Amino acid sequence: MNRMDTMSAAALDAMIHVLDLEPGDRVLVVTDKSTATCGQAFADGAKSHGCAVTTYNLPEYNRPLTGMPAEMPALLDDATVVINAIIGDCREIPFRLQWIHAIEVNGRVRMGHSPGIDEDMMVSGPMNVDYGKMLEHAANLMSGFTGASAVHISTPAGTDLRLNLTDRLFVHDLKATVEVGANLPCGEIYCAPVETGADGILVIDGSFGCHGPVIAPVAITLNSGNAVDVTGEDDEVVGIINTLMDTDAGSRTIAELGIGLNPGARLTTRMLEAEKAFQTAHIAFGSNEGFPGGVNHSTMHMDYLFMRPTMEVFFPDGGSRLVMDDGKPVQVSR
Numbered sequence: 001m002n003r004m005d006t007m008s009a010a011a012l013d014a015m016i017h018v019l020d021l022e023p024g025d026r027v028l029v030v031t032d033k034s035t036a037t038c039g040q041a042f043a044d045g046a047k048s049h050g051c052a053v054t055t056y057n058l059p060e061y062n063r064p065l066t067g068m069p070a071e072m073p074a075l076l077d078d079a080t081v082v083i084n085a086i087i088g089d090c091r092e093i094p095f096r097l098q099w100i101h102a103i104e105v106n107g108r109v110r111m112g113h114s115p116g117i118d119e120d121m122m123v124s125g126p127m128n129v130d131y132g133k134m135l136e137h138a139a140n141l142m143s144g145f146t147g148a149s150a151v152h153i154s155t156p157a158g159t160d161l162r163l164n165l166t167d168r169l170f171v172h173d174l175k176a177t178v179e180v181g182a183n184l185p186c187g188e189i190y191c192a193p194v195e196t197g198a199d200g201i202l203v204i205d206g207s208f209g210c211h212g213p214v215i216a217p218v219a220i221t222l223n224s225g226n227a228v229d230v231t232g233e234d235d236e237v238v239g240i241i242n243t244l245m246d247t248d249a250g251s252r253t254i255a256e257l258g259i260g261l262n263p264g265a266r267l268t269t270r271m272l273e274a275e276k277a278f279q280t281a282h283i284a285f286g287s288n289e290g291f292p293g294g295v296n297h298s299t300m301h302m303d304y305l306f307m308r309p310t311m312e313v314f315f316p317d318g319g320s321r322l323v324m325d326d327g328k329p330v331q332v333s334r
Contacts, residue, residue, distance in 0.1 A: 033055060080109060116271065188261055
């Protein structure tokens with residue numbers, strides 16, 4: 001099997017397992033010059049399954065895109081599945097959030113979202129996994145959070161953070177629905193913590209956004225859900241993070257707690273893959289309006305990844321439960 005055939009087979013496997021792709025689906029592949037081979041792999045995989053496929057190439061002029069091209073919403077009229085195999089430029093987050101919103105409010109389209117996908121992801125690692133086993137792990141970890149009112153997170157690098165989870169549900173990205181799409185590659189559970197209920201220190205020793213791995217840890221101080229201070233030895237990185245967090249009024253507000261479950265995901269410069277890596281978790285700031293219970297509006301959504309988390313959840317009756325220990329999920333009794 002040549003490289004392109006391998007990519008197409010991986011794309012089809014992911015679409016069948018995560019998007020429930022059927023031969024009668026009408027697939028729209030959104031791609032661009034930099035990710036054209038990945039887009040072609042998804043198109044070829046869908047065609048081999050008997051699907052009708054349309055490919056839309058994002059315009060190369062006016063990049064990075066800060067808004068959705070006017071012709072894009074009409075592309076959804078005939079689609080039942082959308083694949084976004086596009087570059088992962090952080091400057092295009094406002095465009096991507098607009099496009100995702102248009103897809104999800106459509107109410108009949110399942111989305112596979114792949115900003116920053118590359119050929120390596122499709123021929124090795126995160127897209128060549130046992131999806132059934134990941135679903136089992138996700139169900140176990142989510143059951144550990146069921147009914148929790150708070151979680152305390154600590155790491156060897158110094159994270160000491162408490163989040164309010166009252167009435168905030170965890171979901172996974174292993175099955176797309178017409179209401180909420182999924183990343184490809186997939187492999188995380190996530191929730192929107194209460195936006196005013198995060199306090200403590202978050203130490204980033206993994207990677208963030210489009211920057212990739214950090215050379216030295218970065219500490220973010222949270223007070224009542226807002227990032228109030230960013231410190232670290234690398235002044236350039238601290239400056240980048242502060243700039244991202246000053247994008248708008250909502251970009252310093254906690255948006256997400258995510259936990260990686262994909263055994264094939266690696267700590268690469270691509271957050272699309274890195275945030276799925278096993279024994280990692282991430283906190284995002286900015287928009288979470290598409291998450292269950294999320295109410296924060298922003299044109300930014302930026303993930304910050306940390307390693308080997310220990311998580312203890314607390315319940316309204318005063319009880320507690322360990323759900324992660326040094327990065328490893330704890331089996332929950334049923």
